[in-house]
Structure formats: C-alpha cells, structure tokens
Amino acid sequence: MSDHDSTPASGTADVLDRLAAVIDARKPAAGGDPGQSYVARLLHKGPDGFLKKIGEEATEVVMACKDADHGADRQKIVNEVADLWFHSMVALAHYGLAPRDVAAELARREGTSGIEEKALRKAQAREAAGD
Numbered sequence: 688m689s690d691h692d693s694t695p696a697s698g699t700a701d702v703l704d705r706l707a708a709v710i711d712a713r714k715p716a717a718g719g720d721p722g723q724s725y726v727a728r729l730l731h732k733g734p735d736g737f738l739k740k741i742g743e744e745a746t747e748v749v750m751a752c753k754d755a756d757h758g759a760d761r762q763k764i765v766n767e768v769a770d771l772w773f774h775s776m777v778a779l780a781h782y783g784l785a786p787r788d789v790a791a792e793l794a795r796r797e798g799t800s801g802i803e804e805k806a807l808r809k810a811q812a813r814e815a816a817g818d
C-alpha cells in the first residue's frame with residue numbers, strides 16, 4: 688500500500704467517473720433493477736437508506752483510523768473510506784451531482800488557507816450582523 692502517490696491522479700478521477708456513470712445507469716429513470724443491483728436498490732428506496740449508510744460508513748472510517756493508531760492494518764481504513772465514498776457518490780447522483788462537482792469545489796479552494804478562509808467567514812458574519 689502506498690503512503691502517497693503510487694496511483695496517478697488521472698487514474699483516481701477515471702475510476703470515480705466510471706463509477707458515477709454506472710450509478711447513473713442504475714437510476715430508476717434509466718431502468719435500474721432493484722432485484723439485480725445494489726445501487727438500483729439504494730436509489731429505489733430513496734434518500735433515507737443511503738443517507739443512513741453514509742452516517743454508518745463515516746463512523747466506520749473513524750473506528751478504522753483509531754484501530755490503525757493501535758496497530759491494526761491500514762487497509763481497513765482504505766476499505767471503509769471506499770464504502771464512504773461509494774455511498775456518498777450514490778447521494779451525489781441522486782441529487783443530480785457528480786464527482787467533477789466536488790473536484791471543482793476542491794480546485795476552487797486550492798491555495799486558500801483554511802485558517803484564512805475561516806477568519807474571512809467570521810468577519811463576513813460579523814459584518815452581516817452589523818457589528
């Protein structure tokens with residue numbers, strides 16, 4: 688397993704784009720069959736099902752990281768983050784969004800320090816409150 692960079696960034700984007708296309712093809716309007724497809728089943732049931740899974744998978748990511756802090760296999764983190772990304776992608780598709788929308792937001796944030804952004808946000812909130 689890599690510590691950083693054995694997978695090229697384009698490969699990462701490609702796999703997310705391919706998965707997004709499969710998820711779109713499983714939508715009810717595209718004829719996805721809940722009897723044959725886990726994604727179709729999730730989309731057919733509506734948001735509550737996949738939103739619950741996102742909450743569960745996020746908790747499992749936290750637990751896998753805490754376990755790794757105590758010597759457990761880091762692959763468990765990868766597996767749980769994959770589950771979280773997958774279910775988050777089902778949510779994106781349901782709401783008519785795609786990985787490129789998230790990538791565009793991350794690109795927009797590139798080079799903006801989180802500390803500066805937070806300070807700016809607080810200043811704007813103070814201004815809006817008339818302080």
Ligand SMILES: N=c1c2ncn([C@@H]3O[C@H](COP(=O)(O)OP(=O)(O)OP(=O)(O)O)[C@@H](O)[C@H]3O)c2ncn1[C@@H]1O[C@H](COP(=O)(O)O)[C@@H](O)[C@H]1O
Pocket residue numbers: 706709713723724725726727769770773
């Ligand atoms: N990447 C995934 C993927 N990751 C996880 N899962 C499924 O997500 C489900 C939930 O994971 P859990 O670990 O919580 O398992 P569980 O306890 O059995 O789940 P629940 O009973 O709570 O639903 C499992 O059934 C996994 O198989 C996935 N199912 C599908 N995909 C991708 O989606 C494509 C389309 O899948 P289908 O729609 O099933 O054809 C596949 O080819 C894959 O590329």
